[in-house]
Amino acid sequence: MPDSQNRTExxxxxxxxxxxxxxxxxxxxxxxxxxxxxxxRETALDLTQDTFxxxxxxxxxxxxxxxxxxxxxxxxxxxxxxxxxxxxxETPLDDQLxxxxxxxxxxxELQQKELVSKVREKLPRLPxxxxxxxxxxxxxxxxxxxxxxxxxxxxxxxxTNYAEALKKLRRHLLTT
Amino acid sequence: xxxxxVQNRIDFALTGQGVEIPxxxxxxxxxxxxxxxxxxxxxxxxxxxxxxxxxxxxPEEELLLHQExxxxxxxxxxxxxxxxxxxxxxxxxxxxxxxxxxxxxxxIFIPQKSPVTEVLNLTDDxxxxxxxxxxxxxxxxxxxxxxxxxxxxxxxxxxxxDVLEGASDEEIxxxxxxxxxxxx
Numbered sequence: 001m002p003d004s005q006n007r008t009e010x011x012x013x014x015x016x017x018x019x020x021x022x023x024x025x026x027x028x029x030x031x032x033x034x035x036x037x038x039x040x041r042e043t044a045l046d047l048t049q050d051t052f053x054x055x056x057x058x059x060x061x062x063x064x065x066x067x068x069x070x071x072x073x074x075x076x077x078x079x080x081x082x083x084x085x086x087x088x089x090e091t092p093l094d095d096q097l098x099x100x101x102x103x104x105x106x107x108x109e110l111q112q113k114e115l116v117s118k119v120r121e122k123l124p125r126l127p128x129x130x131x132x133x134x135x136x137x138x139x140x141x142x143x144x145x146x147x148x149x150x151x152x153x154x155x156x157x158x159x160t161n162y163a164e165a166l167k168k169l170r171r172h173l174l175t176t
Numbered sequence: 177x178x179x180x181x182v183q184n185r186i187d188f189a190l191t192g193q194g195v196e197i198p199x200x201x202x203x204x205x206x207x208x209x210x211x212x213x214x215x216x217x218x219x220x221x222x223x224x225x226x227x228x229x230x231x232x233x234x235p236e237e238e239l240l241l242h243q244e245x246x247x248x249x250x251x252x253x254x255x256x257x258x259x260x261x262x263x264x265x266x267x268x269x270x271x272x273x274x275x276x277x278x279x280x281x282x283x284i285f286i287p288q289k290s291p292v293t294e295v296l297n298l299t300d301d302x303x304x305x306x307x308x309x310x311x312x313x314x315x316x317x318x319x320x321x322x323x324x325x326x327x328x329x330x331x332x333x334x335x336x337x338d339v340l341e342g343a344s345d346e347e348i349x350x351x352x353x354x355x356x357x358x359x360x
Contacts, residue, residue, distance in 0.1 A: 020246075028232045056245075137191065173220065173224070
């Protein structure tokens with residue numbers, strides 16, 4: 001579990017200097033989440049900027065009811081949602097995913113690469129809510145009540161979104 | 177133990193850190209081919225997903241991110257300041273006519289109250305003088321005072337000022353305008 005996930009800030013820093021430090025603490029997780037949601041590095045970077053600017057502007061609204069990271073992911077999720085809605089596409093710009101680096105695995109590299117590309121191909125094509133629940137659970141190791149808070153739904157709906165995503169990924173792996 | 181239940185637990189046990197199977201399911205997995213195959217598939221999937229190396233910002237992207245955040249916050253704060261200043265500039269234009277209008281409305285519509293704040297009771301001698309000239313005019317101290325003032329003025333205008341000792345000119349005017357001897 002990422003270190004910053006356990007940190008529950010009581011408030012978002014007011015001073016610009018402290019806020020820069022806050023950005024540094026969370027930037028990679030927010031960026032990775034948006035990258036996985038949009039599939040496009042440039043778009044993810046733009047949305048990461050927008051997320052932190054919005055967090056600073058609305059810092060007074062954060063009451064510490066959840067971890068600051070959960071609140072940030074909530075903003076990031078809305079930013080991604082708005083953009084995807086605007087672009088009117090369910091599947092992100094997955095061509096950018098090809099450039100994402102992979103861990104080296106000399107043994108059985110070919111088979112592993114094939115498997116990885118299969119998964120990569122499918123993950124960005126999952127419906128937005130399912131993809132989001134899966135990314136937050138799998139990559140961010142978030143609890144389902146935090147995922148539900150981010151998605152603005154019930155815990156059972158968040159679990160369903162996650163389970164559906166997993167089912168589709170598994171089927172894709174078996175059938176292709 | 178049902179296979180569906182076990183597979184469901186496998187699904188929810190999966191995170192980026194692997195699949196942690198609870199102890200009570202292990203014996204079932206050892207004997208059930210379908211469930212152990214299912215676990216294998218999920219582990220394979222997890223390995224494929226995990227092999228997508230960690231996504232991080234490059235140093236150039238990080239620099240750009242911080243510059244852009246600073247620029248956008250500066251712009252937003254400048255805009256906010258400008259909006260506030262715009263309001264401040266509007267205050268004299270709005271507030272002065274508003275206060276003038278409110279004052280006018282208050283002057284027109286709110287009935288004027290008596291400016292008399294304090295009425296000193298007449299002495300027994302003064303009251304006797306009033307009763308002698310006008311008969312019983314009641315217990316109202318203000319009326320008694322006004323009546324006495326009027327009588328005093330008729331006797332000697334200079335005495336009248338002494339009678340309403342402590343009353344302002346405005347109070348005396350009000351008494352004179354609002355009370356007359358004829359009304360008693």
